[in-house]
Amino acid sequence: MASVNTVAASAVAVAVSMIGDRPAVEMQETIFCIGEETLAAELLMATGKQALDVLDSNLHDIVKGLPYEQFMLVRDYHKAGSIDKGKSDDSAQKIWERQVNRMKSTFEFVTPKSQAKDAERKAAKRAEDIAKLATISDGELLDLRDAHLRKGDSKSIAQAQKLARELERRNASDLDAEKVQRKMTLDKIITRVKELSKAGTDDADELLFQVLAILG
Numbered sequence: 001m002a003s004v005n006t007v008a009a010s011a012v013a014v015a016v017s018m019i020g021d022r023p024a025v026e027m028q029e030t031i032f033c034i035g036e037e038t039l040a041a042e043l044l045m046a047t048g049k050q051a052l053d054v055l056d057s058n059l060h061d062i063v064k065g066l067p068y069e070q071f072m073l074v075r076d077y078h079k080a081g082s083i084d085k086g087k088s089d090d091s092a093q094k095i096w097e098r099q100v101n102r103m104k105s106t107f108e109f110v111t112p113k114s115q116a117k118d119a120e121r122k123a124a125k126r127a128e129d130i131a132k133l134a135t136i137s138d139g140e141l142l143d144l145r146d147a148h149l150r151k152g153d154s155k156s157i158a159q160a161q162k163l164a165r166e167l168e169r170r171n172a173s174d175l176d177a178e179k180v181q182r183k184m185t186l187d188k189i190i191t192r193v194k195e196l197s198k199a200g201t202d203d204a205d206e207l208l209f210q211v212l213a214i215l216g
Helices: 006-010 024-063 068-083 089-107 115-133 138-151 154-199 202-215
Strands: none
Touching: 024 068, 024 089, 068 089, 115 154, 138 154, 154 202
């Protein structure tokens, strides 16, 4: 192991007796220890960095391409390893997040999304878009759509497609309403025919004949 005497062999030619307001010989031991321990710490950092690189790669090999539910199970197992060593759940979560962030930086890893949460987000966005366009009539939507299409740039075309989807949604709603109304009318006719059939009167039979004539 080196000693403070090493300084004598490498000291500058100009004699320096003070460091700040303290004698140089008094500071020599402290500064020597700082240099020695800095070297040791840097060696530990380098060793630790190499170990982290290997562990990041190993974890990436496991999680790449996993669906959300399996990815979260890996997270739970990973956190358990830290918690078993005395770390809190919050600390274990932060260790996991740091490793995931390193994988994103090193391997361009993309965290999988929960399909349920993603579906909720998309549904909320659709509801928001519908609400924004609720006060605009069908005719105005058509005019806006055509105006965006005439501009022709990618942003305008995307907006035109959004307006087109809203028009399709409204038309689908109208068609659904017509189907419901048609079914209600049919149900009423069937109910009335059954009532007339049960009645068995001349008037009822006459009405049944009229219905048959109308239906052809």
